[in-house]
Amino acid sequence: MAHPEPSALVPDGTGGIRQVWATEQGLVFEVSAPGERSIDVRVDGRRVWSFQESATEVPPGLRPPAARNGQLRFEPWPVVLRSRLVGTFHVELCPVDGGAGASVVAVLGDPAARPVLADVHGRPLVVNKWGRLGHTIADADPDMVGRLLGHMDEIRDLLRAHLGDRVFVTGGTLLGPARADGRLIPYDDDADLAYLSSWQHPADVARENFEIGRLLRERGYDVIRLSAAHVQMHFDHGGVPDHYVDVFAGFLLDGIWYQYFAIGAEAGPERLLPPGTVHVEGRPEPTPQDPGFMLTQLFGPGWRVPDPAFGFDLPPALTDRFFGWFGDDHADREDWDDVVLLSAPGTAPADDVPSAFADWVDRRTPEDHAILELGSGLGADARALGARGRTVRGVDFSRMCVRASRARLSGPGTRVTFDTVNLLDVRAVLRLGAECAATGTPWTVVGRRVLNALDGRGRDNVFRLCGMLLRRGGAARFDVLTDAAYPHVPAHQRPDLDQLWRECGVHGLVLEEAERRLEPMTWPRAPEEQVVEMTRVTLRRRPR
Incomplete structure (x- = not known):
């Protein structure tokens, strides 16, 4: 098919992205200089996906005739997104580091159609860090964050009463506020709690997590068990799915801190307890004693730099060990x-x-x-x-x-x-x-x-x-x-x-x-x- 008209050229010397073309297979774009930048993709003004720039060659037949002297890059559409991108829409590539972006009007399939980027309840969809279509805090109604954190705090207090002062926020709920602004990450979608078990053997840790699941159900929560070390509570609002809260088990064994599902690192209890404090959207929340250590284990040493294209790359030996200990009750759900x-x-x-x-x-x-x-x-x-x-x-x-x-x-x-x-x-x-x-x-x-x-x-x-x-x-x-x-x-x-x-x-x-x-x-x-x-x-x- 003929290529859509490219975006207007970004003047040389400004860096970033100079032009972009939308094709049936994906996005072809021209950069002034190669890099490893994260790039947001906005469709009709809303972020729907982020990716890491790579040196992937432009497939045969997709090289734009209007390309100039910059370097061309190619990023295929995510499989889960492509079938919904039908019609005429505006595509904008925005480097997360603030460099220059570029945009184009795309026409894929029927020009009279419009992309369908909402779920059955009308909630906007994005491609999340697992490569699935999901939702973000940025697209939710403004009151959702208060409901989310209110339920997280209820669950936190219940866990504290059962486990003692061994509970803390983790994942994105710790990452955003720890970057010094106290705000949740706009492209996150949930609240995350973790705890350090007083048990050491994985069988005892699993038994304790089953007790926690029963306790949460007795209090009326809608509990889904994802593994013997991970439960998830779901909440509706106005008859529509609204948000969820994760609870992850962790424990110390032979000098290694195992925190389901992503951490297996040398550590002693002094790195984790007693909990410290971070303010999340103005609420005081518990953190590990060394929050930077947890964030480095979860997101790598560059955790301080926002990266909406982040995806977990877990060592197979660690995931196999967690599967052997705690199973996976969530497969394909x-x-x-x-x-x-x-x-x-x-x-x-x-x-x-x-x-x-x-x-x-x-x-x-x-x-x-x-x-x-x-x-x-x-x-x-x-x-x-x-x-x-x-x-x-x-x-x-x-x-x-x-x-x-x-x-x-x-x-x-x-x-x-x-x-x-x-x-x-x-x-x-x-x-x-x-x-x-x-x-x-x-x-x-x-x-x-x-x-x-x-x-x-x-x-x-x-x-x-x-x-x-x-x-x-x-x-x-x-x-x-x-x-x-x-x-x-x-x-x-x-x-x-x-x-x-x-x-x-x-x-x-x-x-x-x-x-x-x-x-x-x-x-x-x-x-x-x-x-x-x-x-x-x-x-x-x-x-x-």
């Missing part, structure tokens, strides 16, 4: 949350049309069986089966999906319920199995593609659950991706049938039926529908 949060308003179907898989399950399930649907998503199959007179309990670990599913229930007489359950958490799975078994009702367990959303430990939990619930003669029915050519499901979530039979056999299950067929499929971050090979399987409890 945000992908499924985004199915709801990043959809356009009004895109949900007006009626609940059951999938072909749900019809297949319905024909094979006795009328007196209740149905437990694992990974119920937006709830269309569960509601459709409920409309046929069935009792259905749908569970999903995406809070956003469960919320959307409940919102479309027909009324108080429905026999369909939805709950948030994390299949990666063995404690939650055992609780779910005990609750269902206690009803005395025979159950059929179903999961549409859920086994491809789980790693080996998650599948083990599912088969453990089936082993608990199929003792009264029920069945478990799943459809599983068996198309080796489909690229969007990673290999560790794409077991072949032989592997599945070995995994389920550990829990006393046997294969009764396997039926291969071709079906259309989409997946988070892969919205284009493809026809793939699926296999529908039926499992039963092995006769004793």
Whole structure:
């Protein structure tokens, strides 16, 4: 396609960015001199993304004919952003160090369209430090910061009462104020608390963190467990997701300070305790005794220089150690949350049309069986089966999906319920199995593609659950991706049938039926529908 007109030239000698061109693949820009500057990208006047200048060559065919003697750079659009940048819009590149920037009017696709850079609730979206679409303090309403810090202080006081004076702010909540202005970072999106456990063994640290999670739930907080060392509390405002507060565990072991999820450094307690004080938006908050030491470990020695393009680059040995100690109960959850949060308003179907898989399950399930649907998503199959007179309990670990599913229930007489359950958490799975078994009702367990959303430990939990619930003669029915050519499901979530039979056999299950067929499929971050090979399987409890 033809290149849009470039920006007006920045006069030589001023430094920074001289010209910019917006292409379908990304941004081509001309700099007066090479550098390693961080650059904000503003779309129609609002920052939506930041990147670090690199020497990436301009792809063939994208070199602008109007480029002069400066050095050309290229930055591809983030994958999560590109599909939303359709139409005519203004793009501006602004070096964070204050150097000269440049802008251009971009035309990508339909010139009459405008970019869609808001979530389903109308909240502005940005590309965050994890490469995902998220939100920032700068784009929130002015009162949100007060609500955020008010909830952080409530949680801080609760932790202090339970742990003693061992709690402090961390992450961006410490970084912005420590840069001497006392303000939160405008491109941050949450509040961060950490504590130094009095325990040393990771098992004891995990046990203590579970106690903290229970304490927070008892006080009425909406708690999400991300690992055995990390919990997150979410808050709504006016019926819309508003903000969240993270709590991270830390501990000392053999002269090393481990602070989930990013620190493993030589340190003694004197670097951390007793807490000092920093003012955050005018509020006195606790800090580690040596806040600069924590910030250096988190953000590197250049933490004093603002860098909205910062991204964590953690040593694999450290992340592997934390995973071995504390696991990861959050894997891919945000992908499924985004199915709801990043959809356009009004895109949900007006009626609940059951999938072909749900019809297949319905024909094979006795009328007196209740149905437990694992990974119920937006709830269309569960509601459709409920409309046929069935009792259905749908569970999903995406809070956003469960919320959307409940919102479309027909009324108080429905026999369909939805709950948030994390299949990666063995404690939650055992609780779910005990609750269902206690009803005395025979159950059929179903999961549409859920086994491809789980790693080996998650599948083990599912088969453990089936082993608990199929003792009264029920069945478990799943459809599983068996198309080796489909690229969007990673290999560790794409077991072949032989592997599945070995995994389920550990829990006393046997294969009764396997039926291969071709079906259309989409997946988070892969919205284009493809026809793939699926296999529908039926499992039963092995006769004793």
